[in-house]
Amino acid sequence: xxxxxxxxxxxxxxxxxxxxxxxxxxxxxxxxxxxxxxxxxxxxxxxxxxxxxxxxxxxxxxxxxxxxxxxxxxxxxxxxxxxxxxxxxxxxxxxxxxxxxxxxxxxxxxxxxxxxxxxxxxxxxxxxxxxxxxxxxxxxxxxxxxxxxxxxxxxxxxxxxxxxxxxxxxxxxxxxxxxxxxxxxxxxxxxxxxxxxxxxxxxxxxxxxxxxxxxxxxxxxxxxxxxxxxxxxxxxxxxxxxxxxxxxxxxxx
Amino acid sequence: xxxxxxxxxxxxxxxxxxxxxxxxxxxxxxxxxxxxxxxxxxxxxxxxxxxxxxxxxxxxxxxxxxxxxxxxxxxxxxxxxxxxxxxxxxxxxxxxxxxxxxxxxxxxxxxxxxxxxxxxxxxxxxxxxxxxxxxxxxxxxxxxxxxxxxxxxxxxxxxxxxxxxxxxxxxxxxxxxxxxxxxxxxxxxxxxxxxxxxxxxxxxxxxxxxxxxxxxxxxxxxxxxxxxxxxxxxxxxxxxxxxxxxxxxxxxx
DNA sequence: TAGTGGTCTAGACCACAAT
DNA sequence: TTGTGGTCTAGACCACTAC
Numbered sequence: 196x197x198x199x200x201x202x203x204x205x206x207x208x209x210x211x212x213x214x215x216x217x218x219x220x221x222x223x224x225x226x227x228x229x230x231x232x233x234x235x236x237x238x239x240x241x242x243x244x245x246x247x248x249x250x251x252x253x254x255x256x257x258x259x260x261x262x263x264x265x266x267x268x269x270x271x272x273x274x275x276x277x278x279x280x281x282x283x284x285x286x287x288x289x290x291x292x293x294x295x296x297x298x299x300x301x302x303x304x305x306x307x308x309x310x311x312x313x314x315x316x317x318x319x320x321x322x323x324x325x326x327x328x329x330x331x332x333x334x335x336x337x338x339x340x341x342x343x344x345x346x347x348x349x350x351x352x353x354x355x356x357x358x359x360x361x362x363x364x365x366x367x368x369x370x371x372x373x374x375x376x377x378x379x380x381x382x383x384x385x386x387x388x389x390x391x392x393x394x395x396x397x398x399x400x401x402x403x404x405x406x407x408x409x410x411x412x413x414x415x416x417x418x419x420x421x422x423x424x425x426x427x428x429x430x431x432x433x434x435x436x437x438x439x440x441x442x443x444x445x446x447x448x
Numbered sequence: 449x450x451x452x453x454x455x456x457x458x459x460x461x462x463x464x465x466x467x468x469x470x471x472x473x474x475x476x477x478x479x480x481x482x483x484x485x486x487x488x489x490x491x492x493x494x495x496x497x498x499x500x501x502x503x504x505x506x507x508x509x510x511x512x513x514x515x516x517x518x519x520x521x522x523x524x525x526x527x528x529x530x531x532x533x534x535x536x537x538x539x540x541x542x543x544x545x546x547x548x549x550x551x552x553x554x555x556x557x558x559x560x561x562x563x564x565x566x567x568x569x570x571x572x573x574x575x576x577x578x579x580x581x582x583x584x585x586x587x588x589x590x591x592x593x594x595x596x597x598x599x600x601x602x603x604x605x606x607x608x609x610x611x612x613x614x615x616x617x618x619x620x621x622x623x624x625x626x627x628x629x630x631x632x633x634x635x636x637x638x639x640x641x642x643x644x645x646x647x648x649x650x651x652x653x654x655x656x657x658x659x660x661x662x663x664x665x666x667x668x669x670x671x672x673x674x675x676x677x678x679x680x681x682x683x684x685x686x687x688x689x690x691x692x693x694x695x696x697x698x699x700x701x
Numbered sequence: 702t703a704g705t706g707g708t709c710t711a712g713a714c715c716a717c718a719a720t
Numbered sequence: 721t722t723g724t725g726g727t728c729t730a731g732a733c734c735a736c737t738a739c
Contacts, residue, residue, distance in 0.1 A: 203708060210650065217649075229724065240710050242495075245725085253506050253661075254647035261725045262717035272644065281698040373698060386696040391525065392645040392663050392687035394507035396470075397463070408506075410645050410663035410687065418698075434645035434663065441694040443639040445534040445626060445671075456727060482705060493729050498706085514706050515737035 204239050208247035216256050216267050223269035227257060255408040255435060268406075272438045273297050273342070281373065281386050288371035290335045290343065299337035305363035307331035309351055316348045319417055319427040327351040331362045334402060341403050342436060347372070347428035353381065372418060372426050383426075385419040388441075392434060403433050410434040457492050461500035469509050469520050476522030480510060506661040508688060521659075525691045526550050526595070534626065534639050541624035543588045543596065552590035558616035560584035562604055569601045572670055572680040580604040584615045587655060594656050595689060600625070600681035606634065625671060625679050636679075638672040641694075645687060656686050663687040 202210070215221045228236060233244035248265055251257045259265045273293065280289035294301035309327050317324040328348045335343040347362070349372075358365040359375040367375045373383045395403070395411045405411065414430040455463070468474045481489065486497035501518055504510045512518045526546060533542035547554035562580050570577040581601045588596040600615070602625075611618040612628040620628045626636045648656070648664045658664065667683040 205708085213650070231723085241712095243709065246708090248725090256647075259725065260718085262719080262723080264718095264724060274642075277694065277696045278699075281696055283698060283700050384698050386698060388694045388696065389527075390643055390665070390692040390694070391690075392665050394509075394661065394663075397466070408647065410647075412643070412645055437644075439643040441530065441641045441643070441696065443530045443534055443641065443694065445536060445637050445639060446531075447536050458727085484704085494731095496728065499727090501706090512706065513737085514735065515704080517705060517737095 204237065205243050205246035205250065208233060208237055208239070208244070209250040212247070212251060213254070213256060216251070221267050223267050225267045227251075227265040227267070229264055253408040255406075255410075258406050268435075270435060273299075273337070273436055274438050274440060275432075276440045277386070277388065278440075278442045281383075283373055283377060283383075288369060291369075294335075294337045297337070300339075302336040302339070303369065304334040304336070305331055307361045307363060312348070312350075316427065319415075320348065320350055320424045322350050322352070327355075329354065329360065329362075343430060343432045344399065344402055345428050345430045347426060349426045353379065353425060376418075376420065376425055381420045381425055383418045383420050387417050387419070389415045390439060391415075395431075395433075399431055403431065405433050406435075412437060412439065414439075457490065458496050458499035458503065461486060461490055461492070461497070462503040465500070465504060466507070466509060469504070474520050476520050478520045480504075480518040480520070482517055508659075508661040508663075511659050521688075523688060526552075526590070526689055527691050527693060528685075529693045530639070530641065531693075531695045534636075536626055536630060536636070541622055544622075547588075547590045550590070553592075555589040555592070556622065557587040557589070558584055560614045560616055565601070565603075569680065572668075573601060573603055573677045575603055575605070580608075582607065582613065582615075596683060596685045597652065597655055598681050598683045600679060602679045606632065606678060629671075629673065629678055634673045634678055636671045636673050640670050640672070642668045643692060644668075648684075648686075652684055656684065658686050659688075665690060665692065667692075 212227060227248070230241055230244045230248065233247065234241055248257070248259065252259060256268060257265050258268050275293055279292065288303065290303065291301045307329050309329050311325045312320065312322060312328045314324045316328060317326065320328065328350055331347045333345040333347065334341055335345070354360045357379055359367050359378055362372070362375065367378060376383050391413050392410050393413065395405045399405065399411060412432050412434050416430060417424050417427040419425065465480060480501070483494055483497045483501065486500065487494055501510070501512065505512060509521060510518050511521050528546055532545065541556065543556065544554045560582050562582050564578045565573065565575060565581045567577045569581060570579065573581065581603055584600045586598040586600065587594055607613045610632055612620050612631055615621070615625070615628065620631060629636055644666050645663050646666065648658045652658065652664060665685050665687050669683060670677050670680040672678065
């Protein structure tokens with residue numbers, strides 16, 4: 196590493212290979228040079244070679260497997276179209292539709308329990324903190340690999356004592372919130388989604404099998420029947436496997 | 449580091465401080481122990497202490513400054529509400545409104561030039577590859593700090609020879625695409641946005657001053673007048689400074 | 702001047718994968 | 721058995737910051 200271009204050695208090595216990956220000179224699944232090969236090629240110590248590889252891994256451009264090597268990541272994204280998700284008459288939950296369109300076999304794990312609403316959840320549902328809500332945690336899988344988690348909260352005041360009190364049980368199990376609420380005469384007519392991104396929590400890394408360097412998309416979604424919030428949930432999806440599409444009407448003000 | 453819990457030392461140290469940060473035990477701007485303090489506390493070498501700090505930095509939980517130390521990052525997000533952005537009669541570009549609502553002083557840099565449409569841009573605008581488009585690159589700043597870049601493409605066939613051919617010049621400079629198109633009798637009535645997340649490119653890190661470990665949100669947006677796309681653009685925003693809100697009507701299908 | 706983080710060298714042992 | 725990446729030690733020099 197004799198030439199000095201104002202950047203540290205590891206950054207220059209990372210830059211070189213980033214260009215090769217992004218231009219397609221190194222297509223997906225191509226192996227990168229081993230750490231010792233990089234040491235020879237650039238005349239640096241192993242730490243520096245590793246650091247360069249680490250940068251690319253943290254950018255999500257490559258993945259590494261011990262004993263095998265580093266490989267260019269392939270990027271393909273499932274499309275989640277908000278407008279298609281929220282249809283009153285669909286008989287299955289929106290996720291199943293997404294998966295079918297992508298040619299994947301969907302699977303949903305769900306478990307629910309009542310609990311007292313936290314301050315945050317109470318605000319989102321326009322109820323009092325401490326009021327009872329039914330919390331349901333979901334994990335969605337496509338072809339056996341987990342691809343989305345969701346934690347949903349519904350006021351027990353709406354569903355308590357009805358056949359649809361628990362989303363994963365009863366006659367409308369797996370049918371989706373909108374259909375279940377419809378069966379109670381509650382007609383959801385609006386969904387509000389707030390999208391953010393961040394690094395995954397360790398628990399999310401486990402639950403969703405997220406490789407190092409991949410951020411997650413988080414969606415805070417609240418469903419409204421008129422002015423009344425009837426469900427709110429937190430959705431977490433791996434950022435490299437999904438694209439979210441929204442259609443917004445342009446109004447006259 | 450005598451106790452062994454199945455995780456490498458650096459991961460355990462990172463876990464300890466991640467918990468302290470996420471639970472609020474270490475509030476924003478709190479300094480973390482220095483590397484040598486971590487070496488003493490856990491009985492590890494400097495490399496390991498640094499690695500632990502590096503994990504937290506890559507997760508966006510802390511930021512480090514040479515000669516000063518590591519500090520818990522403060523997280524506050526600007527809200528970008530899609531429904532409020534797309535109003536035909538607003539006199540300023542949507543970004544200025546976002547900024548004003550957040551109490552920030554907005555500033556917009558823009559530069560445009562004609563060029564031949566790439567395959568991708570041509571598909572998005574439903575024109576032929578090679579057709580001339582006007583490309584405008586924007587950089588949006590709030591209180592002097594860059595907060596969003598955008599690269600916009602408009603078919604020259606729509607705007608060529610009119611006073612609004614270049615977005616940053618003419619009578620409607622800074623008024624936004626929708627107003628400019630309106631002045632030509634082209635009435636935008638729909639926006640389609642596709643949101644993804646990824647690590648920033650080096651150029652984006654520079655242009656947006658993105659700290660290590662922060663992903664970006666990318667929005668591919670196309671504006672339609674009826675069935676006709678009239679503008680498409682690629683928006684890049686730092687993932688830690690924005691939340692995107694969308695309102696979706698629930699239809700009967 | 703002392704302390705901080707940023708970079709780097711030269712080793713070492715381990716688990717895993719391919720042969 | 722050989723090569724790979726994963727972890728770790730014990731040093732070193734530098735630039736920047738605070739005092």
